[in-house]
Amino acid sequence: MFRQAISIASLGSVLLLAACGNGEPEPPPPRPVLVVQPQPASAMRESYPGEVHARYEPELAFRIDGKVSERLVEAGDRVRKDQPLARLDPQDVRLQLDGMRAQVTAAEANLRVAKAEYDRYRALLGRQLVSQSQFDSADNAYRSAAARLQQAQAQFDVASNQVDYAVLRASRDGVIARRSIEVGQVVAAGQTAFVLAADGEREVAINLPEQALERYRIGQEVEVELWSQPGRRYAGQIRELSPAADPNTRTYSARVAFSDQDVPADLGQSALVTVRRAAKVPLAVPLSAISAEREQAFVWRVRNDSTLQRVAVRTGPYGERLVPVLEGLQADDWIVMAGVQLLSEGQPVRPVDRDNRPVELAPQE
Numbered sequence: 001m002f003r004q005a006i007s008i009a010s011l012g013s014v015l016l017l018a019a020c021g022n023g024e025p026e027p028p029p030p031r032p033v034l035v036v037q038p039q040p041a042s043a044m045r046e047s048y049p050g051e052v053h054a055r056y057e058p059e060l061a062f063r064i065d066g067k068v069s070e071r072l073v074e075a076g077d078r079v080r081k082d083q084p085l086a087r088l089d090p091q092d093v094r095l096q097l098d099g100m101r102a103q104v105t106a107a108e109a110n111l112r113v114a115k116a117e118y119d120r121y122r123a124l125l126g127r128q129l130v131s132q133s134q135f136d137s138a139d140n141a142y143r144s145a146a147a148r149l150q151q152a153q154a155q156f157d158v159a160s161n162q163v164d165y166a167v168l169r170a171s172r173d174g175v176i177a178r179r180s181i182e183v184g185q186v187v188a189a190g191q192t193a194f195v196l197a198a199d200g201e202r203e204v205a206i207n208l209p210e211q212a213l214e215r216y217r218i219g220q221e222v223e224v225e226l227w228s229q230p231g232r233r234y235a236g237q238i239r240e241l242s243p244a245a246d247p248n249t250r251t252y253s254a255r256v257a258f259s260d261q262d263v264p265a266d267l268g269q270s271a272l273v274t275v276r277r278a279a280k281v282p283l284a285v286p287l288s289a290i291s292a293e294r295e296q297a298f299v300w301r302v303r304n305d306s307t308l309q310r311v312a313v314r315t316g317p318y319g320e321r322l323v324p325v326l327e328g329l330q331a332d333d334w335i336v337m338a339g340v341q342l343l344s345e346g347q348p349v350r351p352v353d354r355d356n357r358p359v360e361l362a363p364q365e
Contacts, residue, residue, distance in 0.1 A: 030348040035302055035334040035359055038283035038325060045276055048206045050256065052226075052269040055201035057177060059192040062088060063165040068185045073194070075179045079170040085194055086181060088166040097163055100156035107149035114138075114145035174198040175267060202258060202265045203239060206273050207251035216241065216275065222256055224263075227270040235259040236273070283329050284322040289337040290315065299329070300336040300343050304361050308336070308347045334359060 066088030073085050121138035124130040178195040181187060204224055208216060218241050223233045240255035256273050258265070265271070289299050290313075301309045316324030329335070334351055336343065343349075351359040 030306065030350040031343075033300075033302070033336045033343070033349045033351055034338045035351040035353065036286065036289070036337045037334060038285050038329050038331055039322075040283065045274055046212065047272050047274045048208065050204040050206035050224075050271045050273050052202055052265045052267055052271055053205050053255075054174065054177070054197035054199075054267060055203050055257070056172075056198040058171055058196050058198070060085065060168060060171065060194045060196055061190050061192050062086075062168055062187055063189055064088070064093065064162050065189050066092065066166060066187065068181050068183050068187060071179075071181060071183050073176050073179075075176050077176050079174060079176060079196070081170055081172050083170045084167050085170060085176075086168045088187075090163060090166045093159065093162045093166055097156070097159040100152065100159040103152040104149070104156050107145070107152040111142075111145040111149045114142040118142035168193055170196060172196070172198050177267065197267050201261055202263065202267070204236070204256040204265075204271045204273055206254050206256060207246070207249065208241075208254050210245055210250050210252065213252050216254070220275065222276075223274045224256060224258065225272045225274070226265060227272065229264075233274075234263050282316060282324045282326050283331060284319075284324050285329070285335050286337045287318065287321060287323055289335050289340060290323050291340050299325075300340055301329075302334040302336065302349060302351050302359075302361065306349055306351065306361060308343055308345060308349055310345050334361065 068086060069089045070087040071085075072087075073079060073083075079085065117138045118141070121130055121135045125132065125135040175197045176194050177197040179193075180191075180195075181193045187193065216238060218238055220238045222236050222238060224236045225231075225233050236256045236258045238254055239257040242253040245252050285299060290297055291300075292298070296312055297315050298310050298312045301311045303309050311328055313328030314326045316326055336349075336351075351361070353359055
């Protein structure tokens with residue numbers, strides 16, 4: 001009897017508490033969900049490694065054959081315009097110059113004799129002591145001697161220039177990018193001795209694969225990221241595109257010029273050139289964020305009041321990790337990326353990012 005009285009009292013207490021709560025169960029706390037924002041579809045962006053070069057890189061070479069007697073600079077040295085870089089043994093060219101000088105002297109002496117003969121025959125012709133044919137012969141000899149002197153003088157000038165050609169000079173201000181000669185080496189005329197990276201504009205050299213060449217054109221806009229400045233991108237464009245593939249790598253070389261000439265890019269720095277395709281770049285979400293019902297794909301978007309909204313989307317070809325979303329999303333949307341099969345429309349949630357930090361949603365307008 002006593003136990004029955006206790007049970008009735010307990011039941012009365014429960015009913016009293018229920019009456020105080022108006023009979024409504026306490027709502028469950030908001031469910032934590034992992035959210036992300038859509039990102040540009042990586043399939044529409046292609047990146048290629050490259051190296052910073054000078055816009056102008058002339059190959060410097062001697063204009064005559066010879067043996068290198070002196071090398072004055074090394075790769076990486078800064079040089080000024082007309083600065084001597086290397087010298088050839090001048091003995092042979094000086095001997096040629098001496099020979100040409102002797103020929104000039106002989107031609108001058110021959111011209112003086114021919115001139116004296118010409119003057120004498122002209123005076124005798126005026127007194128009618130020689131025939132016209134004799135005077136014409138003297139005149140022709142004089143003209144021939146003058147021509148031989150002119151020829152000898154031209155050859156002397158060439159030999160004189162060759163003495164100057166024995167010294168290789170920088171064509172403009174810049175840095176020696178490559179050296180290809182050593183002291184004692186015999187070089188041919190036109191053989192590359194140095195490559196000069198001229199001061200001024202800088203650009204990035206890249207190699208494009210054969211199968212992707214049709215997607216690129218001269219003037220196409222790109223983005224350049226220097227590996228020494230991660231996260232900072234500079235605008236550029238494709239300035240030059242080789243019409244022929246490299247026989248060894250089967251790639252096409254290209255040059256990318258910076259749009260801003262004040263970019264702090266040093267010679268030899270590594271860079272990453274990112275090229276966007278001509279089409280509009282779609283957004284992409286993780287594969288785990290996509291659900292489907294009756295052949296209609298959808299995602300769960302978090303509203304500004306921290307409740308869920310089911311949004312139908314049109315997707316592109318599925319990738320290994322990401323799915324391009326062609327329609328239905330904006331770049332500033334927050335999308336649930338895990339546990340989507342357990343969610344419902346209008347459900348209150350507590351959004352967190354990958355680092356388990358609360359996500360601040362934009363206030364409702």
